[in-house]
Amino acid sequence: MAGRAHSRRLLLLLLLLALQGSCLAFRSPLSVFKRFKETTRSFSNECLGTTRPVTPIDSSDFALDIRMPGVTPKESDTYFCMSMRLPVDEEAFVIDFKPRASMDTVHHMLLFGCNMPSSTGSYWFCDEGTCTDKANILYAWARNAPPTRLPKGVGFRVGGETGSKYFVLQVHYGDISAFRDNHKDCSGVSLHLTRVPQPLIAGMYLMMSVDTVIPPGEKVVNSDISCHYKMYPMHVFAYRVHTHHLGKVVSGYRVRNKQWTLIGRQSPQLPQAFYPVEHPVDVTFGDILAARCVFTGEGRTEATHIGGTSSDEMCNLYIMYYMEAKHAVSFMTCTQNVDPDVFRTIPAEANIPIPVKSDMVMMHDHHRETENKDKTALIQQPKHGEEEVLEQGDFYSLLSKLLGERDGVVHVHRYNPAEKTESGSDPVAEIANVVQKKDLARSDAREGAEREERGNAILVRDRIHKFHRLESTLRPAESSFSPQQPGEGPWEPDHSGDFHVEEALDWPGVYLLPGQVSGVALDSKNNLVIFHRGDHVWDGNSFDSKFVYQQRGLGPIEEDTILVIDPNNAAILQSSGKNLFYLPHGLSIDKDGNYWVTDVALHQVFKLDPHSKEGPLLILGRSMQPGSDQNHFCQPTDVAVDPSTGDVFVSDGYCNSRIVQFSPSGKFITQWGEESSRGTPKPGQFSVPHSLALVPHLGQLCVADRENGRIQCFRTDTKEFVREIKHASFGRNVFAISYIPGLLFAVNGKPYFGDHEPVQGFVMNFSSGEIIDVFKPVRKHFDMPHDVVASNDGNVYIGDAHANTVWKFTLTEKMEHRSVKKAGIEAQEIKGKGSGGLNLGNFFASRKGYSRKGFDRLSTEGSDQEKDEDDGSESEEEYSAPLPTPAPSS
Secondary structure (H helix, E strand, C coil): HHHHHHHHHHHHHHHHHHHHHHHHHHHCCCCCCCCCCCCCCCCCCCCCCCCEEEEEECCCCEEEEEECCECCCCCCCEEECCCCCCCCCCCCCEEEEEECCCCCCCCEEEEEEEECCCCCCHHHHHHCCCCCCEEEEEEEECCCCCCCCCCCCCEEEECCCCCCCCCEEEEEEHHHHCCCCCCCECCEEEEECCCCCCCCEEEEEEEEEECCCCCCCCCCEEEEEEEEECCEEEEEEEEEEEEEEEEEEEEEEECCEEEEEEHHHECCCCCCCCEEEEEEEEEEEEEEEEEEEHHHHHHCCCCCECCCCCCEEEEEEEEEEEEEHHCCCEEEECEEHHHHHHHHCHHHHHCCCCCCCHHHHCHHHHHHHCCCCCCCEEEECCCCCCCCCCCCCHHHHHHHHHHHCCCCCCCCCCCCCCHHCCCCCCCCCCCCCECCCCCEEECCCCCCCCCCCCCCCCCCCCCCCCCCCCHHHHHHHCEECCCCCCCCCCCCCEECCCEEEEEEECHHHHCCCCCHHHEEECCCCCEEEECCCCCCCCCCCCCCCCCEEECCCHHCCCCCCEECCCCCCEEEEEEEECCCCEEEEEEEEECCEEEEEEEEEEEEEEECCCCCCCCCCEEECCCCCCCCCCCCCEEEEEEHHHHHHHCCCEECCCCEEEEEECCCCCCEEEEEEEECCCCCCCEEEEEEEEEEEHHHHHCCCEEEHHCCEEEEEEEECCCCCEEEEEHHHHHHCEEEEEEEECEEEEEEECCCCCCCCCCCCEECCCCCCCCCEEEECCCCCCCCEEEEEEECCCEEEEEEECCCCCEEEECEEEEEEEEEEEEEECCCCCCCCCCCCCCCCCCCCCCCCCCCCCCCCCCCCCCCCCCCCCCCCCCCCEEECCCCCCCCCC
């Protein structure tokens, strides 16, 4: 009996185990997440959180638990970062956040979305960077603050082709007295994600002062920010304010028809999290967004400037909004005061400090002042150089600071109004494309553009990249060009007929994905040469108001920035240029095969032997020293070398409006050009001469006058203006040009809000200026086509600084090639069909320089992107792309 009972019990036990195993195997909660290989997290036993980061909720929704993996900070003001990959490939939407943190241990947390974290470790010090690419801020939490709630139907877009692939959590441990017992912390945030498309997409609008000065002892100092809103409607649902110790109150408003509507008003000494707006606020095209920070200078013995340390100040208002999905951009910025007069009628409440109870005061542990400070004044002591700002993620380093600064990590140039540049230009017109890698992350600003008017109508570039376009004063006129004048001289081939350019769909180079592609050129073997920025990005924090590069602490780009690519299979044949450049821009190749490149951060031009490792053959300009005399440049953009004389022409550039000519040995010869005046720009006036193309046999140099949306050509001997080519279809910008006998190629920029001209490539008959074809890629799309180069055998290459992509196009279909009568000589007419490409013969063709997308001239931002569009906005670079035509009423 006993034996049978034991057998039964054993059988029952085995049956239960089998049933349990079958239940577990029936459906694993993680089985649907094929990309997520980490099924458990190595949390410390002392952590109480879940060890399963992904939890399915239903067929379309899941929860993602993002936690520190059991850390113990050893010093106050420690910033730890960790990353987690999105467990699905397809597009998803974050619709809710739940903080998992104790206010006894955590000062604040930030959550970013990006495509590549700065480290692959389980966690790292955020000083090493947050993301290596652009990043969006998704969530902010501070102790004693209410949780952020997204309205129904609103989500942050992640995954898919355009959304972030990684989440990066940054946790700031302020006072670490709670860690005296050496326990491990697993603070973080839980996300609710859905794969159901949301009709409304969330984003962030940052208003930030960059030039405020608080005089010592001054009782009340106002810092005002205002921008015209030129996007689709956005609906504000939360806001966050930020200053350091001197801030008393920050208020934000929408101004419409002179009526002020409050967005949010708060004491920056309270927990600096996002607070819900009291009443919904919609912002539409034509509205003004205005913000005021009220400071006091009492207790200070020296002037206080904007910066990242405890002795500096900040004035920031973060506006969280949502837009219709089809028009959504994820990040926009405003850093200027375009309408000072509007503040004459600001509501009185904006000037009244908000009383704060002592137990609710936000502890600024991360930028605490020294206790035994001199009676002299508080002096900023940056760790990496006083003017270091951030590079790729730099604006984000700044942003993180904005969302909770850390002493000595990010330093904003201290602008002193008394120290204006010689030109008297105003500081910073706008920061576009924000955020990226260094200290915090870089915010994904891609196309959202907010073009703000600046004295001379030059908008500063991006962005953050987003960026960085300037706003030109006029809308392009109807097509205009001055045809080649008849008379004596060499003949110019003429092209017309069924002429077409198409993308070479079998070319794999589109997937190379280098850094921001600023220049493309062809060597003597017709190999493609690419100039790119590696892990550096030109954003709104790259330069101060005097165009001095602020991120030299990052060091030069450590990877090869010049790639030689096989034109057939896109194989990398050769690479060079590591540890030489900070912000590459222009590239051209002379008849001897030497590379000529420009660097806008160094303000220099370099001549390089591609086969030598001995360093540059020639350097023009002074390193890191902007200027406008014979020995200095200010963000030079491109180079062209005359094949017959060897003379060097430099387009200079973002802060100078001139073309400078040097001898082959680098001796200054002459210069011409001036800044565009208001109204219709005259011949010889420039608003960012951005790209050069020589027409050797005609003795002409053509210039892409970027912000004037036109091409100007001049005689290389007399510098006499020859012609202008301008078409309505160019829109407001012409970024780059390239010439081969008979044909001129160009690329424009993204349209401004309300404009209709798409971003595309153009093929023009050089003699008449007539457009004979336009083209776009099939794979991917143009975001900021920055440079173009064409070869005599009919191949065209375009490098895009925002898409980090290079496309190859070919001339196809039936063509007609006939010469025109010049100098009394009738050239023979030849008709034929191109096979795979048009052979234009062995005519002299100057190698096209590069085209890039730089920042506007903005005094403190010149970055390489546009203004600030976001997902609309970019890196990168320098223009601010406009939105499509607004829907009837953003």
